[in-house]
Amino acid sequence: MIADEASLARLAGLAQRGDKQAYAALLGAGRHWLARYFRTKTLPHQIDDLVQDTLLSLHRKLASYDPERPFMPWLAAIARYRFVDHLRLVYRQAEDELDADHPALDSDEPAITARISLERLFESLPEAQQRAIELVKIEGLSISEAAASCGQSESLIKVNIHRGLKRLAAIVERA
Amino acid sequence: MPQSTDDLIAGLVDDLEPVTQLRQARGMALALGALVLGTAGMLFLYGPRADLVTGQPDAMLLLSAGLFLVLGLASSWAVVDMARPAVGTRREGWGWTALMAAMFPLAALGAMVVAWLQSRPSGLDSAGINCMRYGLVWSLVTFAALTLWLRRGAPMALARAGLLTGVAAGSAGIFAVSLHCPHNDVVHIGIWHGVTVVLAGLLGRIAVPRLIAW
Numbered sequence: 001m002i003a004d005e006a007s008l009a010r011l012a013g014l015a016q017r018g019d020k021q022a023y024a025a026l027l028g029a030g031r032h033w034l035a036r037y038f039r040t041k042t043l044p045h046q047i048d049d050l051v052q053d054t055l056l057s058l059h060r061k062l063a064s065y066d067p068e069r070p071f072m073p074w075l076a077a078i079a080r081y082r083f084v085d086h087l088r089l090v091y092r093q094a095e096d097e098l099d100a101d102h103p104a105l106d107s108d109e110p111a112i113t114a115r116i117s118l119e120r121l122f123e124s125l126p127e128a129q130q131r132a133i134e135l136v137k138i139e140g141l142s143i144s145e146a147a148a149s150c151g152q153s154e155s156l157i158k159v160n161i162h163r164g165l166k167r168l169a170a171i172v173e174r175a
Numbered sequence: 176m177p178q179s180t181d182d183l184i185a186g187l188v189d190d191l192e193p194v195t196q197l198r199q200a201r202g203m204a205l206a207l208g209a210l211v212l213g214t215a216g217m218l219f220l221y222g223p224r225a226d227l228v229t230g231q232p233d234a235m236l237l238l239s240a241g242l243f244l245v246l247g248l249a250s251s252w253a254v255v256d257m258a259r260p261a262v263g264t265r266r267e268g269w270g271w272t273a274l275m276a277a278m279f280p281l282a283a284l285g286a287m288v289v290a291w292l293q294s295r296p297s298g299l300d301s302a303g304i305n306c307m308r309y310g311l312v313w314s315l316v317t318f319a320a321l322t323l324w325l326r327r328g329a330p331m332a333l334a335r336a337g338l339l340t341g342v343a344a345g346s347a348g349i350f351a352v353s354l355h356c357p358h359n360d361v362v363h364i365g366i367w368h369g370v371t372v373v374l375a376g377l378l379g380r381i382a383v384p385r386l387i388a389w
Contacts, residue, residue, distance in 0.1 A: 015191065016196060017193050018192060023188050024184065027187060027188065031184065048179070048180060051180060052183050055183060055187065056187070057329070059187045059191075060389070062194050063194040063196055063197050063327065063328075064197050064259045064327075064329040065196070065259070066197075067196070073261045074261055077261055077329075078260060080331070081260070081329070081331055153179050155183035156182060156186070158183055159182075159186035159190075163190065
């Protein structure tokens with residue numbers, strides 16, 4: 001059951017102050033609303049991915065919610081942004097597949113240098129986070145392919161990517 | 176629902192830490208701080224124009240600097256608000272201010288056309304490029320502040336946010352320059368000062384979206 005607008009706004013305000021119980025309730029309600037929202041827009045097998053991506057975005061951008069405004073338009077705006085991003089990704093993948101017959105002839109040197117720098121940064125991450133980032137963000141596997149490859153669940157892969165990138169960003173900012 | 180979303184939610188709840196809300200007032204304080212910093216930097220290095228020092232500013236200075244200041248504040252307000260998403264929100268106040276500020280370049284173009292028709296010099300000084308150069312340099316303070324604010328938030332329309340960041344930054348930069356620049360003629364202000372805002376807007380439109388995508 002979806003809670004009413006005022007309750008959601010209150011839960012979001014509490015979540016911003018670090019109330020985990022309120023946050024769990026908010027994410028639960030948001031999850032159901034998002035599933036219904038994406039059901040009208042995309043293929044059934046893509047709904048879970050979009051719901052989870054939007055929940056991750058909600059988590060990262062929680063500070064941008066203003067408790068004096070309604071919660072649902074905020075969530076809808078984030079869902080719409082993620083959906084457009086998803087469409088962009090799908091089209092880009094289709095273009096990449098068309099371009100696959102024309103491999104780049106450039107030198108590998110910059111890629112090798114970047115790889116060495118990344119490996120140094122990766123040393124500070126737990127192995128599961130390293131693996132998740134490596135498979136999805138570097139090797140370009142989908143979440144489900146990465147999950148099958150390393151034995152972590154799909155949601156764990158997403159959480160590990162989120163936590164790993166957050167930690168890497170903190171390390172880079174400190175450097 | 177599959178079990179995996181439950182796991183994700185559990186992970187996110189476990190990860191939750193208190194966050195500081197992106198309040199409009201705080202964002203505007205940041206934008207104002209950047210404007211003051213840029214203006215103070217410009218005046219500290221190059222000094223104010225003579226009529227400001229004597230306390231008798233020319234009416235054209237008050238009008239042009241005032242318009243660019245209002246345009247900078249109105250577009251900053253829109254940018255700050257864009258960091259907090261909501262479906263159906265309209266932020267069009269800056270557009271009317273931009274339209275008012277556009278009267279300067281239009282009047283300058285009109286004056287130049289009339290001068291050309293009467294075979295007189297256009298009155299466009301090449302030294303005005305320095306106003307543009309300094310304006311763009313000092314606009315970087317506001318540019319950086321607003322971009323950082325957008326990166327903390329969740330802007331939806333990246334291209335528009337970039338354009339407005341550039342307009343706000345360019346207006347702030349040229350406002351700072353106006354307090355130093357000795358020119359009072361509409362051609363100089365309309366062309367060189369106006370072009371600074373347009374250029375900054377274009378630069379913002381090109382550069383900012385890739386900096387604030389999330």
